[in-house]
Amino acid sequence: MSGWKKRVLRIDLSNQKIENFAPEDSLLRGYVGGRGLGAKIIYENGEVDALSPKNLLVFAAGPLTGTSAPASGRFSLSTKSPLTGTMFDSNCGGSFGPSLKKAGYDAVIVKGKAPKPVFIEVKDEEVEVRNASSLWGKNAKGTYHVLKEKGSVLCIGRAGEKRVRVSSIMSDGVHAFGRGGVGAVMGSKNLKAITVKGSGKIEIFDRDEFIKQRDSINRLLIACPTINKGLAVFGTPFLVKITSWMKILPVDNFRGSDFDPAPLFAKKIIENYSPLKKACYACPIACKREDKKGKELPEFETIALMGPNIKNSDYGAIVEANILCNDYGLDTISVGNTLGAYSEIQNRLIPSSKLVDLVRLIGEKEGVGKSLGEGAKSFSESEGFPEKSMQVKGLELPGYDPRGVKGLGFSYATSNRGGCHTRAYLVAPEILRKPKAIDPYTFAGKAGHAKIFQDRFAAVDSLVVCKFAFFGAGEEEYAGILSAVTGVEYSPDDLMLTGERIWNIERLYNLREGFGRVDDTLPGRFFAEELDDRGINKEEFLKTLEEYYHMRGWDEEGVPSKRKLKQLGI
Amino acid sequence: MKELIKYGKKMVGSGLVHSHFGNVSKRVGDQMLISTTGSMLDELEGQIITVPLDVTSPDELDVIASSEVNVHRTIYKETSALAILHGHSTYAVVESMLFKPGDSIVPNDSESVYFLHEIPVIKGGIGSKELANNAAKALRHHKGVIVQGHGTFARGATVDEAYVILSSVEHACMVKYLTDMAVLSF
Numbered sequence: 094m095s096g097w098k099k100r101v102l103r104i105d106l107s108n109q110k111i112e113n114f115a116p117e118d119s120l121l122r123g124y125v126g127g128r129g130l131g132a133k134i135i136y137e138n139g140e141v142d143a144l145s146p147k148n149l150l151v152f153a154a155g156p157l158t159g160t161s162a163p164a165s166g167r168f169s170l171s172t173k174s175p176l177t178g179t180m181f182d183s184n185c186g187g188s189f190g191p192s193l194k195k196a197g198y199d200a201v202i203v204k205g206k207a208p209k210p211v212f213i214e215v216k217d218e219e220v221e222v223r224n225a226s227s228l229w230g231k232n233a234k235g236t237y238h239v240l241k242e243k244g245s246v247l248c249i250g251r252a253g254e255k256r257v258r259v260s261s262i263m264s265d266g267v268h269a270f271g272r273g274g275v276g277a278v279m280g281s282k283n284l285k286a287i288t289v290k291g292s293g294k295i296e297i298f299d300r301d302e303f304i305k306q307r308d309s310i311n312r313l314l315i316a317c318p319t320i321n322k323g324l325a326v327f328g329t330p331f332l333v334k335i336t337s338w339m340k341i342l343p344v345d346n347f348r349g350s351d352f353d354p355a356p357l358f359a360k361k362i363i364e365n366y367s368p369l370k371k372a373c374y375a376c377p378i379a380c381k382r383e384d385k386k387g388k389e390l391p392e393f394e395t396i397a398l399m400g401p402n403i404k405n406s407d408y409g410a411i412v413e414a415n416i417l418c419n420d421y422g423l424d425t426i427s428v429g430n431t432l433g434a435y436s437e438i439q440n441r442l443i444p445s446s447k448l449v450d451l452v453r454l455i456g457e458k459e460g461v462g463k464s465l466g467e468g469a470k471s472f473s474e475s476e477g478f479p480e481k482s483m484q485v486k487g488l489e490l491p492g493y494d495p496r497g498v499k500g501l502g503f504s505y506a507t508s509n510r511g512g513c514h515t516r517a518y519l520v521a522p523e524i525l526r527k528p529k530a531i532d533p534y535t536f537a538g539k540a541g542h543a544k545i546f547q548d549r550f551a552a553v554d555s556l557v558v559c560k561f562a563f564f565g566a567g568e569e570e571y572a573g574i575l576s577a578v579t580g581v582e583y584s585p586d587d588l589m590l591t592g593e594r595i596w597n598i599e600r601l602y603n604l605r606e607g608f609g610r611v612d613d614t615l616p617g618r619f620f621a622e623e624l625d626d627r628g629i630n631k632e633e634f635l636k637t638l639e640e641y642y643h644m645r646g647w648d649e650e651g652v653p654s655k656r657k658l659k660q661l662g663i
Numbered sequence: 664m665k666e667l668i669k670y671g672k673k674m675v676g677s678g679l680v681h682s683h684f685g686n687v688s689k690r691v692g693d694q695m696l697i698s699t700t701g702s703m704l705d706e707l708e709g710q711i712i713t714v715p716l717d718v719t720s721p722d723e724l725d726v727i728a729s730s731e732v733n734v735h736r737t738i739y740k741e742t743s744a745l746a747i748l749h750g751h752s753t754y755a756v757v758e759s760m761l762f763k764p765g766d767s768i769v770p771n772d773s774e775s776v777y778f779l780h781e782i783p784v785i786k787g788g789i790g791s792k793e794l795a796n797n798a799a800k801a802l803r804h805h806k807g808v809i810v811q812g813h814g815t816f817a818r819g820a821t822v823d824e825a826y827v828i829l830s831s832v833e834h835a836c837m838v839k840y841l842t843d844m845a846v847l848s849f
Contacts, residue, residue, distance in 0.1 A: 318700070318790075323726035334723035338712060359723050526727055530701030 131171025195291025397492025398429025
């Protein structure tokens with residue numbers, strides 16, 4: 094078996110014990126890597142409090158990581174989320190994943206809690222837990238600048254240190270494990286950063302076949318209109334105009350549509366900022382953008398949630414808020430969404446000039462920022478208006494109104510990590526019409542679409558490959574390149590089955606934590622209030638949920654059957 | 664917009680194309696109304712978007728526009744067209760494969776000869792620059808062209824005129840094909 098390093102680094106911060114172990118071949122074959130490997134480890138760690146030393150942080154690469162397989166530079170983090178209480182995975186670009194593989198590891202598992210602030214330094218075989226007292230108190234960019242000579246850098250900002258529940262972990266200063274409050278988990282362990290430098294190579298089983306598959310995928314990506322007319326030209330903000338045309342851009346905490354988003358359109362940004370393109374490792378798409386001074390520019394989700402969702406058309410204010418979020422290590426989706434709830438509950442708009450101040454308060458856990466930083470659900474409940482939080486299982490919704498994209502909305506409801514668009518990524522067929530356009534305005538067929546796409550992207554997150562590659566390529570191509578790298582024959586069906594296995598083990602974890610059918614739903618607003626003559630019929634939604642459980646081989650309460658678990662080898 | 668919806672339905676209803684096999688557009692000043700990619704021609708309500716005509720200034724909505732969006736743009740730039748209909752009409756596709764790119768199909772029914780004179784056959788991949796340039800060049804002097812193995816592009820001063828041309832090309836190709844078959848069987 095090539096591709097994998099067959100070595101996992103395990104560090105207990107409580108006693109600074111550092112050890113390696115070799116995962117069994119069957120574990121790697123069955124869960125592949127990234128999210129899959131993380132899910133299995135987190136499940137087996139049992140029930141823990143998210144901010145206790147017993148919780149784990151599993152940073153995992155995949156068998157393709159570190160190769161030149163297209164869009165394979167991402168890596169994954171699994172843990173229990175302090176925001177949602179669910180199993181949580183997140184994936185992130187930057188150079189950390191490839192560096193980790195080159196240092197000789199498939200994954201790093203961190204547990205325990207250091208008595209004082211520390212950072213972990215990995216340099217091939219050498220691994221040290223080092224004093225980070227001088228770094229504690231710094232934000233992400235400052236930390237990155239101090240540590241960058243040591244290689245790739247993962248770190249938290251002040252928000253993670255203060256255990257803000259919407260805090261993130263930053264990679265190389267600008268890439269983020271954004272969602273779920275994972276920064277707080279790192280902060281709870283007194284772990285400021287991890288650096289890694291690797292000098293090894295990734296072994297490829299069949300290089301000729303690998304090059305053939307790689308070139309074929311690259312051709313598909315370059316020929317795909319979503320990439321060559323969208324992401325490669327505008328970056329993710331091209332979605333602002335498309336979602337606006339579809340009337341699914343959230344306005345005023347998902348309440349209204351009387352907002353002109355034109356100043357936030359990608360074309361306008363290009364005119365005003367002449368952005369430069371940035372790419373992750375091994376990525377031909379290059380969707381990230383920065384200004385001429387090298388400052389990162391916001392992604393679509395950030396623009397949607399900090400723009401229309403709080404009725405703000407001041408792009409400059411969003412740019413500054415985005416930079417500050419990244420510096421503090423804060424999830425821009427959760428922050429923007431929670432500010433929408435704040436604005437609605439206060440019954441007044443947030444002036445764009447106050448946006449940066451509010452971000453700072455959240456990052457510092459001061460004033461109103463203390464409760465806002467707990468996330469929309471907790472904040473709205475504490476204010477006495479639980480119905481005003483636009484979240485599922487505690488995770489704030491992203492930038493697409495589910496009333497106009499029913500499959501995507503359904504996938505929010507059934508997502509294992511809460512209100513997230515990337516679990517099934519039905520953005521592709523329902524909004525961008527790839528690989529095939531499906532009608533976004535109906536629930537018909539969406540139970541099946543949600544299941545298939547959830548399984549598909551659970552597998553993709555385990556390779557670990559960027560979802561954007563799947564606008565142009567599919568399971569066939571990536572099963573081919575995975576087989577070429579590892580020497581293990583994977584069919585497209587094998588990948589889908591792997592995805593289903595991962596989805597089910599995540600579900601089992603959440604059931605054990607007390608989640609169930611009642612949590613597989615959407616905020617009441619979407620059932621009760623129509624927008625642009627679009628609503629969600631509760632009966633239709635529940636019927637789709639029944640279909641979905643049936644298709645998954647789960648009972649009517651959403652519990653996987655023994656037969657299904659046996660079939661999946663769980 | 665209503666016109667495009669109406670003629671999209673007519674294209675499918677009259678058997679000129681199946682639902683997914685074509686696209687429609689109309690020029691409005693320096694903008695163009697065009698059907699979205701993957702949309703069904705007989706269900707175009709809510710599936711028409713507006714994009715700029717300028718080929719050099721890409722638009723975000725290009726991502727969800729018909730994959731032929733730049734072919735339409737180039738035709739509008741190079742010709743006097745105000746409407747374009749594109750359909751993968753069966754007989755036009757069959758006849759185009761009996762000719763080489765650069766050839767022209769000469770109809771043998773009187774009406775088609777009168778309206779179309781001849782129908783150029785061109786080449787080019789779907790949505791490609793080659794197709795855009797070849798189609799625009801041919802449509803400077805003709806009202807309809809057939810992309811080999813692909814389908815017809817018809818232009819008009821109105822959507823109705825483009826529809827007449829699309830129908831005429833298919834009619835001409837059907838008559839020619841059936842006539843040739845009849846001659847062969849004798």
